[in-house]
Amino acid sequence: MFKKDPLQIMVFQTYGTSTHFYARGRAIEDENIDLEQKGFFKLLFNAWKRFETDEVRNSELVVKIGPDRFLCTKTDHKGYFILDETVANISDYANEEGWVVFEVSYKQNTLKHLIQLENRFPGEMLIPSKKASFGVISDIDDTILHTGIVSLLKWRVVINTLLTSAGKRLPLEGAPEFYHLLHQGKSGNEANPIFYVSHSPWNLYRYLEYFLKKNNFPKGPIVLRNFPSLFRRRPKDEKPQKQKEIMNILKAYPDLKFILIGDSGEHDPAIYMEIAEAYPERISAIYLRSVKHALKMANTHRLYHAYNKVPVLLVENTEAAIKHARAHGFVAPKTNH
Known part of the structure; x- marks a missing residue:
């Protein structure tokens, strides 16, 4: 039996508005790719790992915004997820540049048969600043x-x-x-x-x-x-x-x-x-x-x-x-x- 890699959630940087929360990403096994890697064969192996991913299919995820706001979503057959929801006052959580930090995690029943040390994966969504002119x-x-x-x-x-x-x-x-x-x-x-x-x-x-x-x-x-x-x-x-x-x-x-x-x-x-x-x-x-x-x-x-x-x-x-x-x-x- 091959040892399974730990699970991760890759959360993509997205954009939204003060009432529109939009998150997307992918749940996959962590291949631990070194982005500073050198050497022809190691680079070729890293490239292969980027495209030959072990996705976590049809798994329930929980998204946490701020201290007490929770939303749920689910990955598709390729491990991707999209959460597109109307949520009031999201800008309350934005910094001065407009970035809202949130967390995505696997729902606990997804992990019941797995040893998972880390189950909090950060994400960011941009709400353009009111100062922006274009x-x-x-x-x-x-x-x-x-x-x-x-x-x-x-x-x-x-x-x-x-x-x-x-x-x-x-x-x-x-x-x-x-x-x-x-x-x-x-x-x-x-x-x-x-x-x-x-x-x-x-x-x-x-x-x-x-x-x-x-x-x-x-x-x-x-x-x-x-x-x-x-x-x-x-x-x-x-x-x-x-x-x-x-x-x-x-x-x-x-x-x-x-x-x-x-x-x-x-x-x-x-x-x-x-x-x-x-x-x-x-x-x-x-x-x-x-x-x-x-x-x-x-x-x-x-x-x-x-x-x-x-x-x-x-x-x-x-x-x-x-x-x-x-x-x-x-x-x-x-x-x-």
């Missing part, structure tokens, strides 16, 4: 993290994601500074929320969370997607999951304007334009990082050539993006020391 929705791959989406057969994606530790991955130059300026806003203390929305699967959540924290990006909800089925073909009229998630954020905060940040490597240009066309009064600007791919850059230039409803910048370097943001009043003016 929100930022940002892609991750090739927008703040060099991934190599446009490489031949995407071989760089494989090397960078599976065979490079999260601790060794480097952000695109100047990206953390730019995001902190946007987070602070024109006044310097606006606490504008940053939402990280990626096409990556939830299996990479801890990897990306670690990268963002290690490289000093502003903390924000991380929204990924379920691992795609090999046999499911998306209907032609169905929107990409990333686009759906961005629309959900817009709907959650109808009074908040947003800046969209992505890259020209894949679908961001078309997705962002469609969103801006649908909500021109809600989108303050679009920033698209340039990629080293002549055809994709030509397509992006063609798409936005005559577009003037929303300010758009094709970003060659972060300095140009900061200059553009200052000119439009998104971040504080440059100070002379």
